[in-house]
Amino acid sequence: MSHFFPMKRSDRGYLISILIFAFVAFLPWSHRIRFSGMALFGWLMAALMVFSPAIALFQFLLSRNRKTK
């Protein structure tokens, strides 16, 4: 028997993806590459700010639609 309360697979997948993205972004390789005057690290953080909420909302609405059907 699991010692944890069950979490939806899509939620678990989302959390793991965010963790992996953040881990990769914080590695030193992204600090040295520059694009338009800013380190790639900064652009990756900006991308995280755009995509993490958008994907979370999309996923939530998708699961809600499935339930109502």
Place this chain on the structure above:
Amino acid sequence: MTIEHILVLTYLVGCIGIGILASRKVLVSREEYWVAGRRIGTFVNAMAIMAALASGGSIIGVMGLAYGRGIPYTLALFAGAVVGFPLASILIAKPLRNFGKFTITDFLADRYPHPIVRYAVPSIIVVSFTVYIVAQMKAAGITANALLGIPYNQAVTLATVVFIVYVSIGGMVAITWTDVVQGVLMLLVVLGTAVALMFQFGTPTTLIGEAARRAPEIGQVVHMPLASYLGSFVIWAAAISVIPHIVMRVFTAKDARGARLSLNVAMIIYSIMILGAVLVIVPYGKTAFPDLTDADQIFLRVIQREFPPLIRGLAVAAVLAAVMSTTDALLLACSSAISHDLLGHVIEKKFSPKTGSRITVGMTWVIGLVAMILAYSPPKLITEFYSAAIGLLSAALFVPTIAGIWWKKANLSGGIASLVIGAGVYLAVQFTPGTPPLSAILFALPASAVAMAIFGAIGRPNAPEMVEKMAHLHSS
């Protein structure tokens, strides 16, 4: 009196008016006062959540931080806050809304029933939030000083008195209504400024490229040790799930789904606003004003240089809105920590509901005035200052809350140990000389988790009723 003064005065009177209107409804019951009767709709709640998080720090402070410490560092900190929203939406929104009380302390004291938890949690909230409120008051003071010419201390006093009045008499209903107005106002001003600058001077890549040619450090990852970048991200990613003024908004939602959707929508609006500020306004400001001594002044300088009096008046109102929409929620959370969490049992037993409400109102005044006095000697770089205070909350509350909701073996010993060790390690590392800014969380969170695991394993197991109760929060 100029047009800027008239706009700001109208706005302040409007806030007090909302407080008076709301007071007719809320002072009759605790449920109305603390959580607005739990009937706030999704989009109103989303706007209120966004406004509560988007503080003076998010308008004045975010741009000051990016100007002083570089854009990548600032984006790391705010990306943490944005990631914190889906974490909160997945990890706490449904179970806490289903729990159906008023505060994060209610949950923790119910999950880990012990006086240490009942008294330590609100005490940590009061300390952290007083620091947070001081930072907001600085934002209000420097804005009114720079754009309206009001002396700093007078501006702080005026803003403090206005928001204490409408919070103390209007409770959560007043906060929600004013937050929606304030959220719209700050979104319009920040995004309006960013769009106007883009039309005139080019895209974010052009503006950042130009700023980096004059001051290369603005785009580099060199200002701080890597531990500070990671720490600032982790503090805010963890904080959103436990920060009381956001958690209280979860309790105000009509249902668990509404709570989750509100968090998701709020973070999208918040992201757009922060990115507009950091990727457009800051690089333009760095090019135009490369040598500011107080980095937190950058937004105000840009507004002064580029826009006419009407927009300047709106900008002051927007910054005050940002300050007030966060500070009102912080004040309410702080006063709930004292008059509901710490003294709630005494107040309920010894006083009538009406007297209890008056004590709450009095408590709001005391906290607000203490913070106001502290704000007369303001800190530098407000965002870094209040992030350190929020780090204490994350270090102490994140593991006990999340483990309490999701881990069946999280027991009383584990809860107390993770709370005390998380807070203790955070404070010890934070005040060790030479510690990189905001990095203490990187030691405190793992220590708190290890304490939960060890004491959870060796302590007395949970009663089956407790596990059943938690299971019910997930299933209903």
